[in-house]
Amino acid sequence: MNMKTWTPRAAEIERNWYVVDAEGQTLGRLATKIATTLLGKGKPTYADHMDTGDFVIVINAEKLVVTGDRLLSKKYHSHSGHPGGHKEEVLGDLIQRKPTEAIRRAVKGMLPKTKLANAQITKLKIYAGPDHPHAPQQPKPLA
Numbered sequence: 064m065n066m067k068t069w070t071p072r073a074a075e076i077e078r079n080w081y082v083v084d085a086e087g088q089t090l091g092r093l094a095t096k097i098a099t100t101l102l103g104k105g106k107p108t109y110a111d112h113m114d115t116g117d118f119v120i121v122i123n124a125e126k127l128v129v130t131g132d133r134l135l136s137k138k139y140h141s142h143s144g145h146p147g148g149h150k151e152e153v154l155g156d157l158i159q160r161k162p163t164e165a166i167r168r169a170v171k172g173m174l175p176k177t178k179l180a181n182a183q184i185t186k187l188k189i190y191a192g193p194d195h196p197h198a199p200q201q202p203k204p205l206a
Contacts, residue, residue, distance in 0.1 A: 071108045071115060078186075079117045080202035082195070086126040090133075090169055097121065097166075098173035100205060101183045114182050119205065120197050121189040125162040129154060139168065163189040 081100060085093055099105060103115035129137075134155035141150045158165050166189050174180040188197060 070110055071113060076108065076115050080197065080200040081117055081205040082120045082122065082202040083205045084123050085121050086123040087128055090127055090129050090165065094166065094169035094173055096205065097170050097187065101186055114179055116183055116186060118186045120195050120202055121166055122193050122195055124166050124189050125191045127162065162191050
């Protein structure tokens with residue numbers, strides 16, 4: 064019996080648009096759903112070496128819920144590369160300053176650390192309020 068491995072071609076990949084309302088949802092649980100959709104793992108055409116995922120629009124990012132004491136204990140670090148260039152920011156301050164960045168960082172941490180993840184994170188569109196400019200794409204709600 065001759066079994067061949069099937070891999071999708073770039074022209075065969077169907078991209079859907081999904082919209083997620085982040086109001087009242089937990090950050091980590093929401094991020095896992097979004098990351099799975101961006102990777103395309105729910106599709107029968109999933110291939111880990113190709114970008115087979117869908118587009119995800121997140122609205123109401125400012126109304127996100129964080130459980131426990133993570134608003135004060137979760138810290139994000141960055142370094143400019145210069146002496147004394149270390150910056151540390153608490154999740155609560157990040158949500159106040161830029162609520163879309165908290166979701167983007169949570170999802171990016173769940174994607175693979177490859178060049179492919181850079182292409183996948185571009186399919187994530189996050190908006191702080193309830194309005195988004197992607198109505199012509201006719202997004203469906205993400206289950």
